[in-house]
Amino acid sequence: xxxxxxxxxxxxxxxxxxxxxxLPKIDITICEQVVLIGSGLIWNIYFGIIAVFFGxxxxxxxxxxxxxxxxLFRIPSESIIFVFRGSPLFIQFFFAYEFFVLLPKVGIEFDxxxxxxxxxxxxxxxxxxxxxxxxxxxxxxxxxxxFYGAIRSVSSGELEAAExxxxxxxxKFWRIIWPSMLRLAxxxxxxxxxxxxxxxxxxxxxxxxxxxxxxxxxxxxNYFADKTFNPFLPYPIAAMYFILLTLVIISIFGVAxxxxxxxxxxxxxxxxxxxxxxxx
Amino acid sequence: xxxxxxxxSTLTEFFWVICYLTTAKHFAFYVSFLVVLMxxxxxxPLSLLFGFIAAIGTxxxxxxxxxxxxxxxxxxxxxxxxVFFLFVPLALDQFFEFxxxxxxCFDVVEPIWQGTDFVxxxxxxxxxxxxxxxxxxxxxxxxxxxxxxxxxxxxxxNVLSGAMRAVPKTQTETGAAxxxxxxxxxxxxxxxxxxxxxIPGLSNLWMILIKATPLLFLLGVEDIVYWARELGGxxxxxxxxxxxxxxxxxFAGLLVFYLLMTWASSKVLKRLxxxxxxxxATMAGKELQGY
Numbered sequence: 050x051x052x053x054x055x056x057x058x059x060x061x062x063x064x065x066x067x068x069x070x071x072l073p074k075i076d077i078t079i080c081e082q083v084v085l086i087g088s089g090l091i092w093n094i095y096f097g098i099i100a101v102f103f104g105x106x107x108x109x110x111x112x113x114x115x116x117x118x119x120x121l122f123r124i125p126s127e128s129i130i131f132v133f134r135g136s137p138l139f140i141q142f143f144f145a146y147e148f149f150v151l152l153p154k155v156g157i158e159f160d161x162x163x164x165x166x167x168x169x170x171x172x173x174x175x176x177x178x179x180x181x182x183x184x185x186x187x188x189x190x191x192x193x194x195x196f197y198g199a200i201r202s203v204s205s206g207e208l209e210a211a212e213x214x215x216x217x218x219x220x221k222f223w224r225i226i227w228p229s230m231l232r233l234a235x236x237x238x239x240x241x242x243x244x245x246x247x248x249x250x251x252x253x254x255x256x257x258x259x260x261x262x263x264x265x266x267x268x269x270x271n272y273f274a275d276k277t278f279n280p281f282l283p284y285p286i287a288a289m290y291f292i293l294l295t296l297v298i299i300s301i302f303g304v305a306x307x308x309x310x311x312x313x314x315x316x317x318x319x320x321x322x323x324x325x326x327x328x329x
Numbered sequence: 330x331x332x333x334x335x336x337x338s339t340l341t342e343f344f345w346v347i348c349y350l351t352t353a354k355h356f357a358f359y360v361s362f363l364v365v366l367m368x369x370x371x372x373x374p375l376s377l378l379f380g381f382i383a384a385i386g387t388x389x390x391x392x393x394x395x396x397x398x399x400x401x402x403x404x405x406x407x408x409x410x411x412v413f414f415l416f417v418p419l420a421l422d423q424f425f426e427f428x429x430x431x432x433x434c435f436d437v438v439e440p441i442w443q444g445t446d447f448v449x450x451x452x453x454x455x456x457x458x459x460x461x462x463x464x465x466x467x468x469x470x471x472x473x474x475x476x477x478x479x480x481x482x483x484x485x486x487n488v489l490s491g492a493m494r495a496v497p498k499t500q501t502e503t504g505a506a507x508x509x510x511x512x513x514x515x516x517x518x519x520x521x522x523x524x525x526x527x528i529p530g531l532s533n534l535w536m537i538l539i540k541a542t543p544l545l546f547l548l549g550v551e552d553i554v555y556w557a558r559e560l561g562g563x564x565x566x567x568x569x570x571x572x573x574x575x576x577x578x579x580f581a582g583l584l585v586f587y588l589l590m591t592w593a594s595s596k597v598l599k600r601l602x603x604x605x606x607x608x609x610a611t612m613a614g615k616e617l618q619g620y
Contacts, residue, residue: 139544140580144577247410284415291412
């Protein structure tokens with residue numbers, strides 16, 4: 050038990066570069082697998098939280114844009130949604146990585162010795178920024194489709210009542226459409242968030258290199274399966290972590306769901322159920 | 330391929346492109362698109378079958394079967410599909426080799442798991458080390474196919490068990506009232522009627538399946554992702570067709586391929602849904618009849 054505590058100190062934060070540098074190679078214990086795969090989960094949570102948080106706001110813009118009368122707003126939103134929902138996330142990662150790799154070469158042609166720019170483009174080829182950008186656009190596109198559907202299903206009676214009271218334009222959106230839209234979309238949006246967190250496990254298998262062997266949960270699970278030739282331990286450990294993560298997401302989003310539905314009778318309230326509709 | 334292509338360094342730009350796109354490696358790349366389509370063609374019915382069996386299982390009166398099928402169709406909700414794609418082929422491979430080892434080399438006493446190694450006797454290896462390359466590729470493809478069928482079977486099980494529950498109770502009760510046995514009600518009333526409820530979910534699943542095909546790359550199959558990386562990588566003048574890093578263009582091509590696939594599928598599926606809604610006691614069906 051005490052040795053497992055030492056392992057936790059060595060590898061608990063290994064995925065973000067703190068602790069023992071060299072990964073276990075021989076005589077790999079269960080404790081090492083549990084700790085290191087759990088350490089990798091930090092990356093999944095990082096990608097998930099940041100992408101969901103920023104993607105949420107962008108998706109609202111896209112959803113409103115898709116619903117707009119003017120083609121000038123509608124067509125860009127529709128195209129972004131179509132491209133990111135119509136193609137595999139895996140290919141998006143590959144494409145983005147190769148695209149980002151080419152960027153510095155383009156930049157150097159124009160301003161040689163301009164250090165800040167080349168440094169910035171270099172970060173784009175790292176998973177923490179490049180992968181995050183792809184995830185951000187991806188979740189924004191999927192969520193936008195959900196919110197678009199929700200905007201369309203806000204009851205017309207509510208909108209008419211608002212107009213009768215003279216609420217129009219911006220304040221009609223914020224005070225009438227927005228709360229109803231969120232409430233209607235929330236169960237689907239919860240699913241989107243769950244599957245986004247699942248999708249974060251693709252990043253380190255799709256071109257973005259794991260720098261100094263700092264990867265996510267599945268990266269370490271794959272590492273152990275390669276080293277021990279025994280897939281029956283690391284993958285179920287990773288699976289367990291993801292199930293836990295899913296449960297945490299459901300409970301957090303469930304609190305928000307309760308809040309959004311607080312004005313309704315109990316039997317009218319929407320329940321959150323995991324459905325597989327939002328898988329990418 | 331063409332005679333003009335014998336010496337690429339002397340070609341004009343136009344012929345260079347033609348010759349470049351018709352090298353043997355590029356044909357392997359084009360064939361890999363067929364591999365993707367083949368995977369779709371086989372995995373879709375197979376996973377539908379798995380899902381159908383699982384959906385029946387969730388209605389079983391035997392609680393062991395019920396729990397097993399329920400956990401099978403629910404596992405995909407909590408666990409990323411990539412985990413299965415990495416786990417299933419490896420696990421199956423070891424399972425097959427383990428069984429073969431026990432049958433073929435029953436006289437070997439050493440344990441199979443030696444420390445960090447998985448050692449089976451030579452003749453139990455799958456495929457045999459003497460086998461040709463295509464056997465290895467076919468084996469990898471088959472394992473990948475099983476992995477896809479298992480994962481998407483679970484998804485299909487979700488859709489189908491939902492569809493079975495969506496068939497109005499009155500329909501099956503009428504069956505019972507006419508003296509149908511449970512089996513007859515199931516096959517003659519429930520199954521023919523459930524599809525209309527399953528179609529939206531299954532259409533969605535088809536799209537997901539299309540978008541999951543590049544994961545073949547993770548399973549060691551030489552698929553379109555593999556060839557895009559292979560062909561796009563920068564080639565020095567050692568090669569017949571030297572060029573800088575073109576991977577981004579190859580992946581752009583793959584993006585377009587997948588966008589076309591999903592776009593065409595969504596058109597076809599929409600039509601199918603309209604067709605199947607005819608004469609159904611659903612809102613869409615009634616709208617078609619002009620109610």
